[in-house]
Amino acid sequence: MAVDVDTLYGDDDLHAAGALFRAAMVGLPPLPPHSDHLSEPGRTLGARIDGRLVGTAESYTSWLVVPGGARVAHAAVTHVGVLPTHTRRGVLTALLRGQLDDIAERGEVVATLRASEGSIYERFGYGVASSFARLDLYRGRARLRDTVPPSGAVRFVEPADAWKLFPQIYASAAISWTGAIDRPGYWWKLKQRTAAEPTYTVTHGPVGAEDGFARYHPVDTANWFTSRERTIVVDDLVATTPQAYLGLIRHLLSVDLVDKVTFAFAPVDAPLRHLFTDERAVGVAGVHDETWLRLVDVLAALARRTYRDASPVIVEVEDTLRTTNSGRYRICAGEVVRVEAPAEITVDVAGLGAIYLGGSTWRQLALAGRVVEHRAGAVEAADTLFATPTMPFSGTFF
Structure with missing residues (x-):
């Protein structure tokens, strides 16, 4: 049975690809309202059998920071899925082979993805290149060492304004840590439309010269005032200077009515625990694979x-x-x-x-x-x- 792979352009095909991906992933919520313009034109592939769309794969034009600080041309691969009714028929192989050819033709030297399953992508040349830690910071035990340097001011930004400001900060900052990637406008739009509510957004640094930001939300708000472990989850924290990192951490520690701060995504070697007189104030809730990298x-x-x-x-x-x-x-x-x-x-x-x-x-x-x-x-x-x-x-x- 032949599998035909082509590039999807029309809105109907792109919406069908988005719905197909969610059907393949099972546990994802429906597409958010007004979900058009979330795909980069010309980078969504569809696989068809007998004319029916049965698989899809997508990518974004991006860069990746490699050891030494250079940014290399990079494809951010995402939304890879095959209908459960058509697995093990060569659909995924046809999609990813076609995608690698397309990435190579664009002159992108590496591709990365985040894997829903750990047993799929190695056979296509992807290896686990980085991991992330989920950290829990218990405020009751968190006393900063006297030696921790000072930091600048943090200010709240209305979420509606933050979704415009954060991309500007990220795009203009000297993002130089190994493994960092670009965040195109499509990425920001999708994050905005799927963000938890309520969401709180803060920046570090003077207006017009911000060097960091954070986005966080509370958990279990229905029982907030009776809970014994009121928790906020940091969904995104970007600090391009040590002062920004310290300032954002100080802000999170200052939020009243909070017992625990969970960092959903943190470096495995994050310096957080070293800031406190009791290093057990920070616990590692888990370490998981993050970047799957393919040298094209x-x-x-x-x-x-x-x-x-x-x-x-x-x-x-x-x-x-x-x-x-x-x-x-x-x-x-x-x-x-x-x-x-x-x-x-x-x-x-x-x-x-x-x-x-x-x-x-x-x-x-x-x-x-x-x-x-x-x-x-x-x-x-x-x-x-x-x-x-x-x-x-x-x-x-x-």
Whole structure:
């Protein structure tokens, strides 16, 4: 049974794709009212069998910050779904192969996604490149250390105004942490239309020169005044300076009638607990995979990130879907080039994606048999080359 993949443009097809995705995901709410203009034109694919739409995949034009701070051309892949009546018929394979071809033609060197299931995307070359932590901050135990530096003023912004201001702050700020991605207008519109109510929005810094913002909402408002654990959930916190981070944390600590502040998405190595005299004021509620990364152009992607000073390593990459990536690469701090010399390490493209941002190490993958060492000491040298000072983190779900 042939699967035909094409680009969807018309409103009817785009709405059908949105409804199909929700049917495939089962647990998502219906499309919000006035949900047009949430897709980037020309980047929604549809898969048809006998003329019927049975699968869809979408992406946004974006950038990704890689180790060293460079922003590389990046496709943010989202809304991938196949009708439950048409799974295991090659629909997903046809969609993702077609999408990778489209991404490559656009000159985007990497693609990332957030996975609804953990067993699907590795076979398409995606590896888990970053994780996020869910943190609980208990206000009753949270006393800031006297050594914590001062921060600037925080002000409330009406949510209607915040949805205009926050994109401006994010677009103009020097977003430089490894794993960060662009947030196009489509992303902001979808977040606005699906945000919890009530939502509170604050910014840090003087008007016109804001360097951070936060968005949060209360949980279980029906029992708010009788609850023994009144909780606010921080849905988004962006701080582009240390002062902004400290200022926003101080604001959250100052909100009365709150027992617990939950950070829905935080870096795995977040500095939050170090701010308090009792570090147990911060608890880790869970750690989950965040960025699934696919190197679309291996040479270009490897060449854009930085490396530590260490002896060069020759890495053989295996890519069964995009065979032009398969080959051997000599990697050192000064350059990355393709070579014909014998490989010292072999890894598939999904494994390399997991290592690329610094979220996993060569040693970890070697222990799992996903990296093969051909020269003694090559894995150790590769880990020195690829080491990063912080864990990667995006903070943007799409």
